[in-house]
Amino acid sequence: MTGNAGILRRLSRRASFFSAIATITCFALSVPAIGQDSLQQLDLDLPLRLDFSGSWEKDFRRSDNWEDELSRTLRIRQESAARQQSSPGSSRIRATPPISVGNINLPRTRRRxxxxxxxxRLAEYISRQNTIEIKQTRNEIIIERSGEAALVCGVEYDLQRTFANEHGVEVCGWDGQQLVFQIMLPDDLIIMHRFTVSSNQQVLNLLTSIYSKGGEPFNLIQAFTKYETPRDEFNCIQTLSRGQVCNQSGADLSGVLDN
Incomplete structure (x- = not known):
């Protein structure tokens, strides 16, 4: 009987040991599953885009001068424009109120x-910014320009309408890895922006094309280079007793708060 009891005790200890091993194994196997559930799922339906993000400064040496580009365009179109001009005896063209963009009034006509x-002049006006700030996430791109509304577009393949009212319609989309915005204004005036970034994400090119009534566009190319935004020289906080208090970056302002 004593021998049988010893055997039973040894079997019981073995059963407990294997039960513990099984419990630990099940827990270990469950940990990766929990980790996988907490990981963000990669949406394979969203295309991968080049990185446009950063602070961009205009490179004037590589950018078009609008007056030089106008002179070149006029030389190219001179003969064609002369043939298309109306003769003095042609019927009158009824004018309508002009379109005003910035401080530029574009005449409206029913035919031309x-x-x-x-x-x-309009291309020069809307391309006046010397710097551009671009923010990019996995889902969208935001292009901020001083004095202008931000341009916002998703990364999807489909054409996207980003703005629409009685003053015009704005759409955006992708032509390969080029980001394209098209703004359609009254009287068949169309503004198109085409953004291209280099493979090393150090050079940004912007082609602006302006069309009127389906005619040939005026094109203006701007080049931008990436630069590091300087860190603010001063940190400022607002206090109740002393108003706005500023100190050099990195300095401890806790004493100001204590006072």
């Missing part, structure tokens, strides 16, 4: 679009 000079 705005002149190439007007389009060039």
């Amino acid at each position: 679009g705005a002149s190439i000079v007007d389009l060039a």
Whole structure:
């Protein structure tokens, strides 16, 4: 009987040991599953885009000068424009109120679009920014320009309408790895922005094309280079007793708060 009891005790200890091993194994196997559930799922339906993000500064040496580009365009179109000009005895063209963009008034007509000079002046006006700030996530790109509304577009393949009212319609989309915005204004005036970034994400090119009534566009190319935004020299906080208090970056302002 004593021998049988010893055997039973040894079997019981073995059973407990294997039960513990099984419990630990099950727990270990469950840990990766929990970790996998907490990981963010990669949406394979969203295409991968080049990185446009950063602070960009205009490179004037590589960018078009609008007056030089206008002169070149006028030389190319001179003969064609001369043939298309109306003769003095042609019927009158009824004018309608002009379109105002910034401080530029573009004449409206029922037959002909705005002149190439007007389009060039408009291109110069809307391309006046010397810096551009671009923020990019996995889902969208935000292009911030001083004095202008931000351009926002998703990364999807489909054409996206980003704005629409009585003043115009804005759509955006992708042509390969080029980001394209098209703004359609009254009287068949169209502004198109085409952004391209280099493979090393150090050079940004922006082609702006302006069309009027389906005619030939005026094109203006701008080049931007990436730069590091300088860190603010001063840190400022707002206090109740002393108003706004500023100190050099990195300095401890806790004493100001204590006072």
